[in-house]
Amino acid sequence: MARAFTPKIVTANALIEGDVIYLTADDTWSRNHADAELITDEARAAVRLAFAEAQQDFLVGAYLADAVEGDAGPAPTHFREEFRSVGPSNYNHGKQVEQNNV
């Protein structure tokens, strides 16, 4: 039996900076996880991933990651995605300091 589809977001790394980016509902890319489009339908997930993968000259390694609806928008469910959404824990570098500039 196929597993039930769990909500997803489309994420990748930006080509130049390597920074983590998220696909929004209006076809733009945000550096903020909460701006991502939360996809609840499997067919739409495939379409959105294909849309992302076509943008080779802007990003690297698009994939679908699990997420849930949070207070401010979609939130990660796995700790790996959580770390990707904030930055490393040993220094105040990455998104945790840059988030305000988005």
Add this chain to the structure above:
Amino acid sequence: MYKYNDFDEGFLRARTAQFRKQVERRIAGNLTEEEFRPLRLMNGLYLQLHAYMLRVAIPYGTLNSRQMDQLAYIADTWDKGYGHFTTRQNIQYNWPKLSDVPDMLDALADVQMHANQTSGNTIRNVTSDPFAGAAIDEIEDPRPVAELLRQWSTDHPEFQFLGRKFKIAVGASEADRAVLKSHDLAVNIVRNDAGETGYQILVGGGLGRTPMVGKVLNEFLPREDLLPYVEAVLSVYNLLGRRDNKYKARIKITVHENGLDTIRALVDERFAELRPTFAGGDQELLDEIRTHFQPPQFKNAPIDAFEAAYESDPVFRSWADTNLAPHKNENYAIATISLKKHGETPGDATSAQMRQLAQIAREYAHDELRISHEQNVILPHVHKSHLPAIHALLRSEGLATANIGLISDIIACPGMDYCALATARSIPVAQKIATRFDELKLEHEIGALKIKISGCINACGHHHVGHIGILGLDRAGVENYQITLGGDGTETTVIGERAGPGFAYDEIVPAIERLIHAYLELRDSEEETFLQAYRRLGMAPFKDALYPEAAKKNAA
């Protein structure tokens, strides 16, 4: 140290120019990521969790002050003002932009450095003993042989598409300070009963998913046979090694599946073909390389300043007792500078620290620096009279931590704070253990102890050969840490034994603390190290300390 000739310089400049064009084509959309990826990997450029990462080779761990200054300049100009020294004597920059990487490679080439073959399925940076040229127990300086192997392996047309990466280390001492037995191939410079110098060749060592201790492929290889023999080993591996399964592709598996005797016979056969094709040019090159590695002009001066400081300054004395090793010249010392200040990231150095280290090397230490696989920096040649001044300069940059070989001198891979392959974090675990034992003020009482932490099964943090090894895994979506005990990464290499079920992120430090308290109670004297106590007593009492509930149940 080795200085590039016109050929080397031309080769490197052509290579960086080539990569600059490749980056331009990728950014312009003329190369897909699939096409570009192998090209960037050949030049040491990874894409990690939050950013790109550039891995720069430090061949056999040797740097001069100008190079260290340049590493600091690169950190400030194109990164976030620091670098991470790794267990394979490389330095990694964690935040470069793709468009800046060609400039970074040019800046490296300006000081005869590069990122070639620091990734990909090629022969990687050749590593060696960080005490080379200074160690009291060495037969000779192993670095000329390492440099010969570096030149031979760079862009070697036959070995650019191996089944998997291939790591070579070179040693020349009784004590193994280069984890020789955990390398795909190790060249150990030895002397036979007749007093001749030659090479013992070890093969098939490696950590990762299936840890193996390197085996002796050749007990004594004559000097002039080195390159054809190593080429024969690579050649056999290239054909015989598996390409169907990434986890079975390293030479350790090839050796394991085919048997050492079969491999030896195949290598001998291939060697017989290759040997006549080496007409002696390699030996001439080695002789030429040797001229670059002459020992420094050792100073003959009194060491009263050292003795006075040692008597009067307890902080200096503690540092000297912990961080100095004997040098072949009795008026000199080998000073290990800790990049493991309690609570800091193991192996990280800020640009200011790098500049201070460069300045110290220039002024007081014959312009030589080394990076160790234990992620520290070494001044291999220090006249003892300079040590008090050096110590003061180290203190001013937070580099005077007296913890070499102790519980807080932890190897840790970048783990899930940076690495795309990681399954859990390593750095914060190392930080918490170091901080905790510093608070307890137990570090010096515990004595010699090596903790090594990896954030995934690939074992970049060498956890299998830690006296205490910690492996971070993802267990059902939660970070979980397995403990191994009794590992050893020296000439008596042993793979540690798994203690039992893993611990959650917030349980791992208390578990280590229970383990250490058990050791302190169990040891038969203050001289018995953790590893010795483990070897004497076995796993059982340590397991009881790690899992008190299970121990209670068994006792009931």
